[in-house]
Amino acid sequence: MDGINTMRIKSFQIKNYRSIKNSGVCYLSGDNITILAGKNESGKTTILEALEDFNTGKNIREEAKPLHNQEATPEIAVTFEVDKAELDNLFNKIGVEHSVTKDTSIEIIKKYPNEYSVSQETINLLAREDERKEKKKAIKDIYKQIKDIHSDYSQIGGTLPELSFENVTNLKNLLNRFKNQITPNLHIISDEKDKISISENLQGIINILTEMETLELLNDKFIKQIKQLIPNFVLFSSFDDIFPSEIPLANASNNEFIKDLAIISNLNLDMIRSGSPADRAGHKEQLNIKLKEDYEKFWTQDLTKVNIDWDSEKLYFFIKESGKFFPPGMRSKGRQWHLAFYIRISARSKEDVSNIILIDEPGLFLHAKAQKDILTKLQDSANDAPVIFSTHSPYLIETNKLSRVRLISRPEEDGTIVSNKIHKSADKETLTPIITAIGLDLSIGLDVAKDNNILVEGISDYYHLSAFKELLNFEFKKDVHFIPSAGADKIALLVSLMIGWGLNYCVVLDNDRQGREADTKLSKDFGHDDIKIILVSETEDEEIEDLFERDDFIKYILDDESNESLPEKKNSQLIKQRDLNYDKVLLSKSFFERRDEIRTSLSDNTRKSFQNLLTRIDETMGSFQEDGGSKAVDRS
Numbered sequence: 001m002d003g004i005n006t007m008r009i010k011s012f013q014i015k016n017y018r019s020i021k022n023s024g025v026c027y028l029s030g031d032n033i034t035i036l037a038g039k040n041e042s043g044k045t046t047i048l049e050a051l052e053d054f055n056t057g058k059n060i061r062e063e064a065k066p067l068h069n070q071e072a073t074p075e076i077a078v079t080f081e082v083d084k085a086e087l088d089n090l091f092n093k094i095g096v097e098h099s100v101t102k103d104t105s106i107e108i109i110k111k112y113p114n115e116y117s118v119s120q121e122t123i124n125l126l127a128r129e130d131e132r133k134e135k136k137k138a139i140k141d142i143y144k145q146i147k148d149i150h151s152d153y154s155q156i157g158g159t160l161p162e163l164s165f166e167n168v169t170n171l172k173n174l175l176n177r178f179k180n181q182i183t184p185n186l187h188i189i190s191d192e193k194d195k196i197s198i199s200e201n202l203q204g205i206i207n208i209l210t211e212m213e214t215l216e217l218l219n220d221k222f223i224k225q226i227k228q229l230i231p232n233f234v235l236f237s238s239f240d241d242i243f244p245s246e247i248p249l250a251n252a253s254n255n256e257f258i259k260d261l262a263i264i265s266n267l268n269l270d271m272i273r274s275g276s277p278a279d280r281a282g283h284k285e286q287l288n289i290k291l292k293e294d295y296e297k298f299w300t301q302d303l304t305k306v307n308i309d310w311d312s313e314k315l316y317f318f319i320k321e322s323g324k325f326f327p328p329g330m331r332s333k334g335r336q337w338h339l340a341f342y343i344r345i346s347a348r349s350k351e352d353v354s355n356i357i358l359i360d361e362p363g364l365f366l367h368a369k370a371q372k373d374i375l376t377k378l379q380d381s382a383n384d385a386p387v388i389f390s391t392h393s394p395y396l397i398e399t400n401k402l403s404r405v406r407l408i409s410r411p412e413e414d415g416t417i418v419s420n421k422i423h424k425s426a427d428k429e430t431l432t433p434i435i436t437a438i439g440l441d442l443s444i445g446l447d448v449a450k451d452n453n454i455l456v457e458g459i460s461d462y463y464h465l466s467a468f469k470e471l472l473n474f475e476f477k478k479d480v481h482f483i484p485s486a487g488a489d490k491i492a493l494l495v496s497l498m499i500g501w502g503l504n505y506c507v508v509l510d511n512d513r514q515g516r517e518a519d520t521k522l523s524k525d526f527g528h529d530d531i532k533i534i535l536v537s538e539t540e541d542e543e544i545e546d547l548f549e550r551d552d553f554i555k556y557i558l559d560d561e562s563n564e565s566l567p568e569k570k571n572s573q574l575i576k577q578r579d580l581n582y583d584k585v586l587l588s589k590s591f592f593e594r595r596d597e598i599r600t601s602l603s604d605n606t607r608k609s610f611q612n613l614l615t616r617i618d619e620t621m622g623s624f625q626e627d628g629g630s631k632a633v634d635r636s
Helices: 044-053 084-094 120-126 129-152 168-188 192-227 249-254 256-265 269-274 277-295 333-350 368-381 399-404 428-445 459-471 488-501 513-526 550-557 584-593 604-622
Strands: 007-017 020-022 033-037 075-082 104-111 115-118 232-237 246-248 305-310 314-321 324-326 355-360 387-391 405-409 417-419 453-456 481-484 505-509 533-535
Touching (some): 020 044, 033 044, 033 399, 044 355, 104 120, 104 192, 115 192, 129 192, 168 192, 232 333, 246 249, 249 314, 256 277, 256 333, 277 305, 277 333, 333 368, 368 387, 453 459, 459 481, 459 584, 488 505, 513 533, 533 604
Parallel strands (some): 033 405, 355 387, 453 481, 505 533
Antiparallel strands (some): 007 020, 075 104, 104 115, 246 314, 305 314, 405 417
16 A cells, blocks of 8 residues: 555644644554543543644634634644655755655644644754854854944945844845835945945845745745645544444445445445346355454354445445344434444554544443453554544453553643653542553453452552562462452452352451551451451551652652652552552553563562561462362461
8 A cells, every 4th residue: 555654643732722732752652552541521522622623624613723722823733653664765856955764753843724844853854054144154253254344334325124034035035125215325435345346246135035935935935845745633522423223325425334335244225236146146145254254253242243235226235133134214323333433443544645543532421341342443454544533431342452551631721731651649539440440450360260360459559469470480289360359348248259159268458547457357247267367467557559769669669769869658548649640550560560670689578578578378278178278367
């Protein structure tokens, strides 16, 4: 596909666009899927609409004018990485001799309503900056000589303009006017050398400015050519895109869904309208086989099939369920949207043009498992076209790919902003889809029907224990499984499951107030002698974070090189201090992901504390009898 992927989007920045004052630079994920995550009304949709407005075939919409300042100009800047060969070809077209040695980043800026330009860095690419500086320096030196002579012979008249390079053409015109004003009076200058100098120097400046004008013209030519390479930004909305039940054949040629079906399934309207009965029957069979094979890859909820039929007047679409055919309009809104999504996204990723796919809240009307199918389709499409989508759903965020996530927030004073990293300053509601995704995905990914389970209070405990099991190369006597709860007070639900399924388990709790209360309640509800509970520390009010030496905790958990500015508190108190805005779940996950990097750096005391805890867990799990019965309880 010629021209595809010669310009790859790297980042964007939006200014003065509705709720956005300055979004900051948003760098896109390297795997072609970027997720804009945040709460409702944070500005996710606004960002996608701004990117759609970057398209060369449309103006920035009137309603984009900023809420905070109606006089400010909406501006959208997108940086692309352009192939070396494409740049060479582009420079040849505009007549610039320029040797391109590598793929190059170019920032293109669009201002309201439809004015395109390139950044200063790109202008420097067209003409080497040292060359431009030399021209400006030469003009300044010559200008000083002209100014001195004019000062000595003010009677020659004329208005010498101030030297400003903001508008080269305007400066050139003003100097030409000055030259015409003084030329009739040059005879007044008594020094022949000065007389010749002022005339020649003026012409010299005008000649250099003409060269600089040429560079500006090349800039215009460059923009005209580079605009032709800008990919299409295609926006889909969960609110607007619904699959039709029927389409009149008379209008089919201009229908967007039919065009998209033709791309992904070889649907042929000429064959449908005028082919022989045998050819039409064969075409229908092949279409439905193709749609069935493709659709079932991305809809795993049931054995639903997509079916197409037609008569002399209309094309009909059906969803086949349990042998019965239903028009899409009789199915749920979520199912209708999924069909439209499947066809339109498939077409955008396959057509012979360069597209960037933007999706606002994909799968908004679908349940959790169906949203996982949406993610599968997005990942498939991202092999051919970059995908940027907004969501506040945890089911569209994979816990092992948090690098895709860009947090969108809207502080009252600053307007909508983009954060490229998941950091401690993000508010809880903004982080909710990510935190929920971590919890839900861990629960889904762990098979709680396996035997020998270690029930821990939360996800952070899960990450810490999982990390140290590997860091210490700890070998349990049995094949154990860590399972996170949603807090000490919720762990009873998991205990009930373990008992109901007849599985071996033990419970690991912090030795804080909540942990001790949970210990008491679990013993009362399930029998003191029949439940195995381990407290992470013998010291009262210590939690799992307190097993770290302070220096280790600050450096490897809080990711802070210095502890001078932090208050002298227990680790568990420090991480919960509100004004520090730490999030223990995300920090523990980060520690787990970096465990191999810091394997040899942890202190002996930290290692010893976790070794002791894992040993006590191992001894407790090892005490189970083969039939699952045991009376041992460890609260040390």
